[in-house]
Amino acid sequence: MRIPLAVSVSIHAAVLAWGLISFGAKPLETTPGDSLPIDIISDTDFSQLTAGVKNAQKVVKPAPLVEKIDKPNPVDDSTAKVTPKQEIKTASAMPMPVPEVKPPEPKQEPEKAKAPEPDPIAEALKKEEAKRKQEEKKREEQKRKEEAKKREEEKKRKEQEQAFDPNKIAALLDKRSPQRLAAAGATLNSTPSLGLPSGSAATLSQSEIDALRAQIQACWNPPAGVVDAKELIVRIRLQLREDGSLSANPTLLNHGSNSLFQIAAESAMRAIKRCQPYKLPIAKYAIWRDVEVTFDPREMFRG
Amino acid sequence: MEQLPGVAAEISILHLFWKADWVVKLVMMGLLAASVGVWAIAIDKFILYRRTRQAMKHFENVFWSGQSLEDLYRALAARPTDSMAALFVAAMREWKRSFEGPHPAIASLQMRLEKVMDVTIQREVERLEKWLLVLATVGSASPFIGLFGTVWGIMNSFQAIAVSKNTSLAVVAPGIAEALLATAIGLVAAIPATIFYNKFSSEVNKQATRLEGFADEFSAILSRQIDERV
Structure with a gap:
């Protein structure tokens, strides 16, 4: 038994030594990987990202439409139905053009007939008349001058209008009124990027959606105890004003075959009408101006 | 690019052993001894x-060679070399003893010889x-002992993780590796033990059957001798 034990011990020692050598010679060192820069973004940031390809060519950053260099002014949204009320200048309020008050022409004095009479008064009158005539002459001349000037201007303007400048085709084709408020910005840019008129990709955050949901839910009496609640899902389009009230009647977007669908749809409509105005962040009006809301009796309701 | 710090943890067996908890060390030592x-x-x-x-093969050759049983007994009586020879010597000794005295005890000699x-x-x-039996015990118990060492080691390493408040692989891995070493040693001990036990127990069975066969044959020969003498 002693010899086998010695053999066994020596075999184990040999195996252990081999293990130490083979494992110890090259400690399993992980090859250090390249560190990747990681930005932590919120889900809002993520939802505002535009999809793209990682290795795509870099394009010029989209710039807002700018027609003249000035301080940026808000661009009027042509699609928006609600516009800030413009002050209408009524005719009465406008200052009337003050007509040039002509000095009343002195009445022809009967003394005129007595002209030959060397009379100091007549003399004086004559003198006066001469003066007046001179003045009249002067005035006439001035008038003529003015008219000529006017004509010349008109001519010039006509010329200007008729002159075809190939560099101004875009301007000629521009159907917008020249009196409009030009979009101003730091740099001129005639090709605006595709996007919202406000220029920022705003989205309703989850809490804001929840807020809208809670507001509508407060007024909604869902049809209780229905069998096929799945068939009673009602989708409604809301159009809201900036103050949160409805700007139009809510429209039903889907139709159901269930006999109770009409009832469910009407209850949803009632809820929407009853709960206005909705309190939502005015800064994101562009988003909630036109929203779709889904009424699901199964989970009360989803925004 | 910035290089991340490489995991410089040593995975050598000796290092793992020295870093382990004393219970795990004890388990590993025990398993190694086993x-x-x-x-x-x-x-x-x-x-x-x-x-x-x-030896059995050799004895059977000699036994069936036609050699005188007395001569064979005399040659082997001093020191029976193997189990079959021992069997032969024991039976022959009983036989001789029965005929030595003045009154040969033949009546139940057959029974005595078989006993x-x-x-x-x-x-x-x-x-x-x-x-x-040691092989059987090691084969069945050492995986459990190794598992115990592993569980203990993992418990310790999880406590270490909880203390360091860091769940990176560099913190978790060495503890678990050293704990798993215990299971590895347990398996290294258990697998050969089980294989050897199965092989050797079947070998013992075979040899016992062979001995019993020889005993039956020898008792048949002796029984014939007894019947001839009576």
């Missing part, structure tokens, strides 16, 4: 069974089976 014992027993038994097999041979077979099988 492995050493298993291999020692295995080598010993391997040699023993081969020698026994060869003597049974006892001898039992003793020989016991000798062959010695230490085999």
